[in-house]
Amino acid sequence: MTTFVLIPGAGGAAWYWHRVVPLLTAAGHTAIAVDLPGANPTAGLREYERIVLAAAAGADRVTLVAQSMGAFTALGVCDRLPVEQLVLLNAMVPAPGETPGQWWDNTGHEFPADFDEHAHLLHDVPPEVGAAGASHQRPEADIAFAQPCAFDRWPDVPTTVLASREDRFFPYDFQARVAHERLGLDVVPTPGGHLAALSQPEAIVAALAPSAVRNLH
Incomplete structure (x- = not known):
């Protein structure tokens, strides 16, 4: 069986994956699910990489899964783990040496001027799940946005880019363009919004490991 190493996005809360983990383990x-110190002003991408490497120590047959900004951490460790597959979910697909702060201008995507947490991130998350997540929310400190992604070329690992059709933060068409321009890949559409692992956990697990969902029914 596979070891799935699940990297969260900005803020770094492992809780983001809490609806996905039991479906994978049941199969x-x-x-x-890696917890990262996103709010720590002295931690950043290099510290995130160390934490992921420690969490995955001893694992083999790794599928590395990264949500949103987590892609910048994933690419920094991909060559240091026995990764069989890299999966990016609604991700900030990085270029070599790019910082998360540069990514926005480089991809031509602007942070929504009218950003609203519910409208852009939680619109399709069940209310009870969103309420439970309030205590897990934390900001992403500035330090990580200024640090370059630690890879020189895209790793020689099969890569899948999952893009949610209802994502209001990174719209589907935008994700498809970036994946094509940067990786020459077509995205794999999934249901849900930006936080699809919270709103559509079975669909995400089906994309990660199709047999896992079949085995649960």
């Missing part, structure tokens, strides 16, 4: 896989 016999190992699922490691």
